[in-house]
Amino acid sequence: MLAELKIENVAVIEKAEVRFTSGLNVLTGETGAGKSIMIDSINAILGNRTSRELVRSGAQKARIWATFEQIPASVRDQVERCGYGASDDLLLYREISADGKGSCRVNGMPATASVVRDISAGLLTIHGQHDSTSLTNPATHLGLLDQYAQNGALYTAYHDLYRELVTAKRALDALTSSEEEKQRRIADLTEEIDAIDAAALSPGEEETLLDRRSVITHAQGILDGLIAAHGALSGDDDQETPGAADLLGSVAGELANSARLDESLRPLSERLNELYYGARELATDLADRLDDYEFDPGELDRIEARLDQIYRIKQRYGATVEELLERRNKAAEELEGYQSSGKRIAELTQRKQELYRKAKEAAENLTQSRLKAFTQMNRQMREALEFLNMPGVRMALRHQRGPLASAGQDNVEFLISTNPGEEPKPLAKIASGGELSRIMLAFKSALADKDAIPTVIYDEIDTGVSGLAAGRIGQKLKQTAQGHQVLCITHTPQIAAFADTQLLIQKNVRDDRTYTEIHTLDLDGRVEVLARMISGDKVTDLSLANARELIEKSAH
Known part of the structure; x- marks a missing residue:
């Protein structure tokens, strides 16, 4: 899990040090306070592309440290293969200079950004506030279904055969492309x-x-x-x-x-x-x-x-x-x-037919794994969506077998019916922004039981929801956090109330300079922040009581 994050001279953050815990970590704060900078910093430390614009104005360089504890065995093995020693803990460092140059370190040793990306792929995943809209693009559905199916071995077996088939077909086409051209040659x-x-x-x-x-x-x-x-x-x-x-x-x-x-x-x-x-x-x-x-x-x-x-x-x-x-x-x-191409054509034709038969069989195995996975995923998502105040939602899979391609023979699209009696239709035509957020959360929670990534970050998963639905999202995040560390950026008090650890990101202005600070809140601090989220600038006894009640109810 992500245990600690230290930031220096990143945008409006001059210096900050944050300790995260297992369970549900909630980050709250006013719009523009710097919550997105936290996400940018984490993206940077994971080796992703960044910009010198991230460096605080007037500073020579920005620096970020991240400590991960109890890393998965697969990540530990990857770290060891890359020559950085084997340990249950991992320290990543990223430096970004104002001139655009930068450097990375793994456990104190120099590393390239690509190596850091390979190592950190199994550490953390970020669900951005705009990622839910990817559900409306059918081109992403097959990849999402494969993530749930965990069918990597079947996919590799098929793809290896498919590449051999393509190679044999190209060789055969080269020999038989034009008999007239061949005779002329x-x-x-x-x-x-x-x-x-x-x-x-x-x-x-x-x-x-x-x-x-x-x-x-x-x-x-x-x-x-x-x-x-x-x-x-x-x-x-x-x-x-x-x-x-x-x-x-x-x-x-x-x-x-x-x-x-x-x-x-x-x-x-x-x-x-x-x-x-x-x-x-x-x-x-x-x-x-x-x-x-x-x-x-x-x-x-x-x-x-x-x-x-x-x-x-x-x-x-x-x-x-x-x-x-x-x-x-x-x-x-x-x-x-x-002159000997006739024999070669016969050999390649036979090989192509044999490879096609094997690839078709492997593609069918891949298809069955996907159909089986959708049945299981649909059941889990229906239960999750009902819990997230979307009762009566019915999902369906539009599936067609097509010619063999690099990802198999399947063309798939998720369909949804949000009201009883309506036929399932494409997500882009049916689901609202708030519904898409809950559908994505339902999918992520279903996927959380499948993958081994220890930390999941949700950036404003509550977009477009409020009231009962927001409270149910908080409960679902709390459930997900029982098996994974969850970091959630939210503006909704019903979600923040479920936090195991709540952090306040606060922006201040001193000497005409903007400074962002990050504070871990105790119970009284949480009550005050939630009360402010409920009632705005004027915190009343009633809003404080409501905030305390939200926290107490979420604990049960």
């Missing part, structure tokens, strides 16, 4: 593969051909250079002109003779011999290259034709040779997929 892929195969491409071929074309194109210049180099080394036999190699040989012989007479010349003689033999070997190599340097007159034409073929297919598909080869492989894989 097969033709395109086949043409692409044949064109690339016909080109007989191989990695590196284009670069080799370009190099060879360059050699052939410059063949005469290359040949002239080879002849000149060979002639310079070997000389001209016809003109008996010695070449560089012969000259080196003669010089080497002369220097060898000199080296025999002077040993110091031997290294130079050896170096010159090396030059001579190198020149002779180079001349031989050049002669061999000249003998082999023959060109086929048609080779250049063949190279140009092949390069043109490669260029055209590259232009056609806008890719390099390597990319074309990769493209061909992917096209072949896709084509194989289309």
